[in-house]
Amino acid sequence: MxxxxxxxxxxxxxxxxxxxxxxxxxxxxxxxxxxxxxxxxxxxKTMPSHSFNDLKARFPKPEDVEPKVLERAARLKTQYLATRPDFDPGVAAYWAKYQEIFSPDGLRTCDPRLLKDFANSDVGARPGNQATFNSAWNSMGDTAAGEATRKTIEYLLYGPDDMPIEDRLQHLLTGATSFAMTGFKEALLTRVLCVMQPDRFLTILKYTTEAGGKREIARMVYGLELPAPESVNWTLGRLILWSNNVLRTLVGEGFANQQHAAAFLWWAKDQPGGFP
Incomplete structure (x- = not known):
């Protein structure tokens, strides 16, 4: 063939x-x-086009959540924070290490194995099984795979200034960039963003999943229906970031960090009185 x-x-x-x-x-x-x-x-198929700003303006907003639903979420938050979990202090140190590695200079000079280790680590956020990435890495070898992973992270974080990060993320998800590392997809790309902007990104690494992605959590906790990822007028890259922003606003302050806030959301989705 x-x-x-x-x-x-x-x-x-x-x-x-x-x-x-x-x-x-x-x-x-x-x-x-x-x-x-x-x-x-x-x-x-040809569909009505919408500009980036138009789509962002039409994306569901925190103010779309009904007041009674917000009240329930606030009660759950109070209940959850009453037993504040003790977070591993090693997470901050590990992420600080990778903030250096993912800096422009760090990416150029780091040992490729550090990039593979990151993809297989559960520290701070669990990306799940990375069999596809590991298989590709082992087949390509440390040098070639390390270079592809470096370019992937570099494009996500420091790509063209005139291109929104949402769209750079989408290019990497779809393989539109020839250098994108095989298997370094949604969970790992989102994890990179969590490490580099820990005050902004919740450690919920998938937009939609049966176990509970951002879309499911928004519906089950806040009754907010986010767009389906297969919708023609949206891209997964935009949905990933915009859903994070909405949930980050809704969950509010009072948590030790975004891992703490994400843990609350996972807990809250399973509490009685929520949305199916």
Whole structure:
């Protein structure tokens, strides 16, 4: 099957299609075992376009939450804070270390293994199983994988000034950038933002998930329905950041840090009297 050429073996034989992605690209695998995303996204049907600012203005806002729902959330917050958890002081030290590593100079000079270690660490925020990332890293080797990961983080944090971070995030999520590291996706990209801006980003690493992403928490705690990620007029990159901003405003102050606030939200979503 001459679909593509294996980046590792430079061979175009015995390549099979593993699955087709929602945007029309395919995940293919060579007989050597290496898998990668191949092809360009299929053009979507023409839909009414909306500007970045228009979409942001139309995004659900904290003031959309009903007063009685806010009152319930405030009662839950008071109840939760009465038994304030003791957070591991090692988290702040670990994140301070990676703030240095993710600085422009740090990214250029750090040991690549530090980047792999970050992707597999649960300190401060749990990104889940990173089998795809680890498989790609092991296949590529420390040097090539480290460079791809460095460029991915660099683009997210320090990309073109005229491009909103929401859209840089989207490019990395969809593979629109040729250098994006395989498997370094939503949970890890969000975790980078949590480390670099710990006062802004809640440690809820997925927009939507059965276990409870930002979308589910907004609905279950505040009765706020956020857009579906497959909606044509939105992008996941924008939904990730804008939902964080809404939840950050709604949860308010009084927590030790954003990990504490996120822990409250996960707890609150399961309390009686919430929304299904």
């Amino acid at each position: 001459g679909l593509a050429m294996c980046p590792l073996c430079s061979e175009d034989e015995d390549i099979e299609v593993v699955r087709t992605l929602e945007d029309g690209r395919r995940v293919v695998k060579h007989r050597c075992g290496y898998a990668w995303e191949h092809g360009a996204p299929v053009a979507q």
